Amino acid sequence: MTGYGTVEEMLVGEDGEAVMGPLPRLRARLSAAAAGEGLLDVAYCTIDTPIGSLLLAATPDGLVRIALPNEDQERVLAELAVRISPRILNAPSRFDQAAREIGEYLSRSRRSFDLAIDLRLASGFRRSVLRQLLEIEYGATASYAQVAAASGNPRAVRAVGSACATNPLPLVVPCHRVLRSDGTLGGYAGGLQLKRRLLELEGQSEAGQ
Template identity: 60%
Template sequence: MPELDLAGALPEPPLDALRARLADRAAEEGLLDVAYRSLDTDVGTLLLAATPAGLVSVTFDGAEPEATLERLAIAISPRVLEAPKRLDAAARRLDDLIAGRARAFDGPLDLALARGFGRSVVERLREIPYGETRSYAQVAAAAGSPRAVRAVGSACRRNPLPIAVPCHRVVRSDGGLGEYVGGVAAKRRLLDVEAAQSPPASAG
């Protein structure tokens, strides 16, 4: 009796479909605490992560996410799983912000990774209007610590949700861009897009 050739008889489900099923099953059983996906954008490949409460992390290491995933596993939960569909809405909102099609991230945010003075800075960053900038000194004053200019710079670098929480709108008092977690080129691009979408200031 000839051997039955099973090659191709039962095609394996696509990997993406398997991942989606696994993510759905994990969520149903309460085993998915952090979902993540990568997103290719005009300012680089981002790694997005979310908890059931909302988007919790945006990093510029989407092409090499290991360090961020390890940090999330330690800081939030080891139940971390790639689940792109669960971040589709957040990805669209971020893409719209980067392209100038939106002026604010209107989805839920989880600020679990912003702690202490950094949490206060993050809250102030969310108040900076689209198309405008504030100096590190102005943010320090708004956060209740006028002398904590360096600490504001550190908090901006550690902002767990860049773009969604606009730390790119914080610049130096002398007009210089200052540093940015995604690089100065990305910061300039984000500010240029916002400037192009904002109406000019009225004269007088």
């Protein structure tokens, strides 16, 4: 037999052992079976894009969370476990369309997303702000004050700012298209550099100047 140690040690096995050939396959099979039995409350995957690694998470209702490259992915998953359900599994095959559309968007070959979304992580006024953001078209921008007015509460400019800052679905819900009334960038959870880059990508080359 392989010459490592005592019978007891052989039974315990070694952490790095090659065994683990079957595990990736078994885990993929588990995700598929869990989804089939309605036990997969949150599926997730990570994708590599020109702006960095994104984490995508979805409930059976649709895409529920996109974490931008500056976010701690483990922390995001831990939050999803608390806020939605701990029944979370890696299931890349469920994100083929989302990954493709995001890739196309970031390479300028897509101007709008055709994905089911689940806004359960935003409630009340914040959710209505996110719905308003979906109305801002590719290449266009709006001010925080305009979004506040469109959301039915013209004085809630700061609340619009915090709805944008806590947008669970950046890129797809285009909070990067919201600027200050004077045309300066305002904020962005993914970092101002990324906000500027997205606006430039969409043709707003003077953004934030």
